Amino acid sequence: MPGRVGVIGGGRMGAGIAHAFVLAGARVVIVERDEDAADAASTRLLESLRRSVERGAADRTADELAAAVETATDVAALAGCGLVIEAVPEDRALKIDALTRAEAVLAPEGALATNTSSISIDELATALGRPGRFLGLHFFNPVPASQLVEVVVGTATEAALVDDARAWVDGIGKTAVVVRDSPGFASSRLGVALGLEAIRMLEEGVASAADIDAAMELGYRHPVGPLRTTDLVGLDVRLAIAEELHRELGDRFAPPDLLRRLVAAGHLGRKSGRGFYEWSDQ
Template identity: 60%
Template sequence: MTRAPRLVGVIGGGRMGAGIAQSFAAAGSTVVIVESGEPAAAAALYRIATGLRLAAERGFLDEPAELVIGRVTTVASPHELPAAADLVVEAVPEDAALKSRLLAAAEQAVGEHTVLASNTSSLSVADLGSVLARPGRFLGMHFFNPVPASELIELVVAPGTSDGTVRAALAWTHALGKKDVVVKDSPGFASSRLGVALGLEAIRMAEEGVAGPAAIDDAMRLGYKHPMGPLRLTDLVGLDVRLAIAEHLHATLGDRFAPPRLLRDKVARGELGRKTGQGFYAWE
């Protein structure tokens, strides 16, 4: 039976970071979250506690929620991560410079055995790892939203990633009760490249008046058995996040990933999806 890592660091306590922290804590790991500022740290702990209590109510936890919550703490800087950490996952926004800076700081704090990972959904893992003294212990661990309920972790292997690092990441993925896909480091990997292509075409169809958002989504949900349509999924992911990924793929893979004007306009108006209450749908 595979075991979760004993001690995990998570850099960033937003929706994705909190979900990653919750998943590892529920699997038995002690988790340290890096989040600067007391309000942000408190918000991260609140997200995790809320998620764990909901999981307990639904019978998805093997332990009382309060016991699991007690395994999660916060620090203000990656320099404060424990040297004994088995794994550190960076989960901040898709800003390559920010990610690289935080990963480099984390490497200075942790021991030589620690595996470092990025939750990037599209950026080059090799480029992010180029700032590290030991890039062989680094890979992409792309989690999916909402992390506790999603089945998949996409493991992204750069040319310099060691076989031992991949084996450890595979074991931890299975310890979380999730399935893996292992892909080589390329723009958008497998999931984002395909998901963004479908989402952008759906946005173009809405822009051209081919059909309304609900009809476009129903075509994929009912006709192709997708769990939800591409426009509702875009709202859940965040239109700003989808735009950032599309711009990166446009720059690296060409015009087929050019963001539609409708997407740019919505982001400019602050219509970012569920997190702002309005995207392609109105959200409470």
């Protein structure tokens, strides 16, 4: 386990990733774009850690965990990290900017990872000076409860780094699946295919959202149905992934009009209070 881990981006995913490493004993620094965002990230993470303590899921006090957390607005704070994970929004330009700035301050032996759910690792690696020290670590939302991390291996990724990544994932109490860099990797490609078909069924009036989800939950033992999952992931996030897969893999991943309309209306799922379900009371 790296003694010091950096996370670029302290939103829901970034804070969740930081949470996992702090609980596992690492010191974590979150880098955000400005002081307000850094303060929000700190609040988000410390509240999450406090809840873990209350549930008995941590072996240290909330104050001890908080002492392992740092926030910053300058990537220079990442110097000395053994691992840096980029967790900014699913946008190529944003990710390349974050990754190249982080690489500039990392030691040559430092590892750099992206939490992308759909963008090619090899494409992002072309902007880097040390592509062998780069791979994908695709976490799932909500990170503290999820058991899976997809380790995505680029063409240039060093074999030793893949072994290290497996060990890090094991060290935070999760299970790694290793996949070759390809559109949507394994999880996003399969999950989005199911989710988009569920949206088309809803759009066509085949069944209600609750009944479509119940069919998968009860008939196939999915813990959460595809439409509720889309609400949890975020309709905007799922749309961005679908558009990426549509470009790479063709029309079977074309986003349904219903998904586009809901995103345009600001109905993004749980985080906005409404998506395929109402979340205002949760």
